[in-house]
Amino acid sequence: MYLTFIKIRPQLYKELAIATLFIPSVFFWGSGLMKDSLCLGALGWVFYAFYKGTIQKRNLFFCAVVGFLSAYFIVLVKVYILLCFLPAALLWIFNENSSRIKSPLVRLLAKPVLIGFGGALAFFAATNLTKGDEKYDVDKIGARSKIVSEYLYQTSVKQNGSAYTLGEQDGTLGGMVKLVPQAIVVSLYRPFLWEVKNPIMLLSAIEALVFLIFTLRIIIRSGLFKTLALIISTPSLTLCFLFALSFSGTVGVVSNNFGTLVRYKIPMIPFYVAGLYITQSMSVPRRKSAAVAQRAGGRLVPA
Numbered sequence: 001m002y003l004t005f006i007k008i009r010p011q012l013y014k015e016l017a018i019a020t021l022f023i024p025s026v027f028f029w030g031s032g033l034m035k036d037s038l039c040l041g042a043l044g045w046v047f048y049a050f051y052k053g054t055i056q057k058r059n060l061f062f063c064a065v066v067g068f069l070s071a072y073f074i075v076l077v078k079v080y081i082l083l084c085f086l087p088a089a090l091l092w093i094f095n096e097n098s099s100r101i102k103s104p105l106v107r108l109l110a111k112p113v114l115i116g117f118g119g120a121l122a123f124f125a126a127t128n129l130t131k132g133d134e135k136y137d138v139d140k141i142g143a144r145s146k147i148v149s150e151y152l153y154q155t156s157v158k159q160n161g162s163a164y165t166l167g168e169q170d171g172t173l174g175g176m177v178k179l180v181p182q183a184i185v186v187s188l189y190r191p192f193l194w195e196v197k198n199p200i201m202l203l204s205a206i207e208a209l210v211f212l213i214f215t216l217r218i219i220i221r222s223g224l225f226k227t228l229a230l231i232i233s234t235p236s237l238t239l240c241f242l243f244a245l246s247f248s249g250t251v252g253v254v255s256n257n258f259g260t261l262v263r264y265k266i267p268m269i270p271f272y273v274a275g276l277y278i279t280q281s282m283s284v285p286r287r288k289s290a291a292v293a294q295r296a297g298g299r300l301v302p303a
Contacts, residue, residue: 023207023273029262043085166179166252181249187249227279240271247265248268
């Protein structure tokens with residue numbers, strides 16, 4: 001999956017390779033032959049098929065076959081991964097293709113249509129992929145989330161485990177959505193160091209602390225609004241952060257246990273880390289270039 005980002009931003013090869021090898025949770029939970037690692041690999045192939053087939057428009061038959069088989073595997077094992085990825089991926093595709101339209105007027109008129117079509121397609125896919133599914137049907141997902149989260153929390157408390165709670169769920173989809181902001185914070189930046197109860201949890205806490213420092217460093221150096229503008233205007237960044245945030249919110253609401261959460265969230269971590277690296281590589285050089293230009297301009301002014 002990282003290879004595609006390397007093609008988009010070649011200078012990130014070294015950083016992304018290091019990040020892939022030394023993210024503790026991804027290395028630990030993604031290195032064995034388990035459902036989590038297989039789904040992570042399948043998601044990488046789905047991402048590759050989207051990029052190669054719909055962005056580069058090469059090897060269409062190969063991409064269609066590989067993308068379908070990988071997506072089908074995810075649907076059978078953990079369909080919620082695909083439900084979070086599809087909206088971000090479709091928006092990415094339409095943004096990439098609309099940016100190639102040469103006429104500004106046509107691009108301006110086409111973009112809302114393409115985004116609207118992509119949103120409708122994503123909604124249709126999400127509702128039909130889970131239709132009739134006891135676990136993930138849209139009509140039942142709120143009630144199911146309440147049952148699972150309460151069970152995991154109570155089990156963790158009984159076993160003196162690493163439980164957390166976001167508040168009581170009412171069993172509705174709207175009730176889940178209200179907890180999403182807290183769930184995103186939990187998934188990306190917790191457990192905190194003072195919440196650690198065992199050595200494995202310590203690794204997760206250090207990892208979360210690094211994510212928090214890295215994120216704040218980018219925002220402080222570039223500014224919140226400039227960072228948001230860069231993410232919105234860059235399709236690959238929009239994909240990374242939209243998927244990471246939606247997936248974090250989903251698993252954070254349901255897990256209610258840090259041990260479970262650290263395993264559930266590994267599909268989004270490579271996207272989030274890649275998004276951070278790409279954002280830094282695109283924003284920091286701009287500041288350096290501006291500073292260099294200012295100093296050069298200052299030397300040209302007569303004393």
